[in-house]
Amino acid sequence: MQYRKFGKLDWKVSALGFGCMRLPVLDNNMAHIDEKQAIQMIRYAIDNGVNYVDTAYVYHEGQSEVLVGKALRDRYRAGTKLATKLPASQVQSAKDFDRILNEQLTRMQTDHIDFYLLHAMTKETWPKLRDLDVLPWAEKAVKDGRINYLGFSFHDEYPLFKEIVDAYDKWMFCQIQYNFADTKYQAGTRGLKYAAGKGLAVVIMEPLRGGAFTCKPPEQVAKLWAGAPEQRSPVDWALSWLWNQPEVSVVLSGMSALAHTYENVAIADHGGVDKLTPDELRLLEAVGKAYNGSSPVPCTNCRYCMPCPNGVDIPQIFAIYNDITVYDSMRNRFIYRDMDKSKRPENCVECGECLPQCPQHINIPEELKKIRAFFDA
Ligand SMILES: NC(=O)c1ccc[n+]([C@@H]2O[C@H](COP(=O)([O-])OP(=O)(O)OC[C@H]3O[C@@H](n4cnc5c(N)ncnc54)[C@H](OP(=O)(O)O)[C@@H]3O)[C@@H](O)[C@H]2O)c1
Incomplete structure (x- = not known):
């Protein structure tokens, strides 16, 4: 496993982090995690050097945090940094902050969260939480030891990203959607460089566009892959492209099968800054453009829209x-x-x-x- 700088912290993060939004499930039911396999996957990753695990209050209808608590029992919690998130959608008033955080600690069988994020900041969620004084509340939670460091995850346009980064000088980190096809989308490359330039660690989500890069590619993409200077899997290309950039701290991979964990942990051994050649970078830019020209609906299957009150899948x-x-x-x-x-x-x-x-x-x-x-x- 390679380790990388994490913003201003005197601690190195593993290049690969474990994202717990797409754990294996049984009966096609998102709330019914395949506990045995999921625990085996998380522990295999930790045994092989992963030291950052990311979950959220809402993942797997609340069951992801519970599963993570079980996986990190015994010796697995000590060397692992745990990240989870405050869901703006569940907050009605400032009283909910403590209620939610305390519930998360119970679910995860821990007395502290290492990295706590305001979840999915947008032009709606950021003013909502900010105006409820989430930041002074979070500072109290840092003081009483329930949270170690504060950050935010982001899903909106670059100007708002910059505004949020600039709004608070104690952010330790942020989390952005970023991959070789999304360089100009949401925070994008500009946001990555801006946040890193201000000393924030940048955590990457949706590195494979929610798994889209692993599906059978559109014809134009397949042609580009076939002409690659070296044959590697799309997962290898996508993760290596991220690790090539010094501003990236940790890449969260939402692994949903044990085989994914074996493969992605192995790939993490050889990814690093400035390892890709100019030809390889040009290839990935072309593949990204080809993808962007192909899918009519930019859905990444994150399932934040679910459940629909009328049952629509x-x-x-x-x-x-x-x-x-x-x-x-x-x-x-x-x-x-x-x-x-x-x-x-x-x-x-x-x-x-x-x-x-x-x-x-x-x-x-x-x-x-x-x-x-x-x-x-
Ligand atoms: N804060 C936020 O707003 C937010 C939003 C999104 C994600 N996140 C976090 O970021 C993490 C990463 O994002 P993501 O889950 O979208 O990651 P991703 O890596 O873009 O997509 C994960 C999917 O890629 C496929 N995959 C992964 N490794 C593979 C391999 N070796 N071979 C074949 N397929 C592979 C799987 O798809 P199949 O299951 O289809 O095989 C898996 O479900 C999440 O798990 C979550 O923790 C946060």
Whole structure:
């Protein structure tokens, strides 16, 4: 395992961090984590050098934090930095801050969170938490030892990112969506460099665009991969591209099978700053552009929009539609046809509850209408 600088801290973080938003599940039920496999994966990663584990109050409908607590029992907690997040969506008043943090400590069987994030800051969530005085509250939680360091995760445009970085001089770190296809999206490369320049550690999420880079690629992408100067897996290219940049501290990988953990831990042994050649960097830029020209709905299957109050399975519908559009696969037409009717787009009543939840700012009701028309036709 390689280790990297973590902002101003006198501590080195493993190049690979464990993201606990996409753990393996049973019965296709996000709340039913395959506990045995998930614990084995997290412990394998830690035994092989990973020292940063990221979860959140809302992942796996609250069960991710519980699972992480079990995985980090015994000797696994001591050398591992634990990150979790305050969900703005669950906060009605400032009283909720303590309630949520204390519940998280209980769920995770720990007396402190090493890295605590304001979760998914946007132009709606940042003013909401800021105006409820989240920062003075968090400083008290740092003083009483329940939190060690404060940061935020981000899903909006660069100007807001800069505003948040500048709004508080005690941020230790931030977390951004970043990969070779999202260099100009949300915080992007500008945000990475700005935050790192101000001394923040930058934690990367969605390094494989939520797994999109591991699916069968669109034709244009496949052609580019075939002409690569060296044959490596897309996971290897994507992670290596991130580690090539000195401003990146840790790359969170949302591993969902033991095989992913074996592979990604092995890749983390050889990734490092300035390891990619100019030709390789040009290749990844071209692949990123090709991806950006291919999928009609930029959904990364993070499932923040779920549950839909009317039962619509929003991420599944977008995944099926994207796959059909990119690959024109008949298989996906059948999957759509056979989908449980209660989960289909016609159940959307345009209540808009999903809209502020989507980190990609997709106009979900509009897209659902279009997709319904596409399939009806
Ligand atoms: N704070 C926020 O707002 C926020 C938002 C998003 C994520 N996060 C955090 O960041 C972490 C990382 O983001 P992410 O989960 O989107 O990561 P990601 O690495 O972009 O996507 C993870 C998916 O990639 C696929 N994958 C990973 N390794 C693979 C391998 N070796 N071979 C084949 N497929 C592989 C799996 O997809 P399949 O399951 O389809 O095989 C996996 O579910 C999350 O787990 C979470 O902790 C935070």
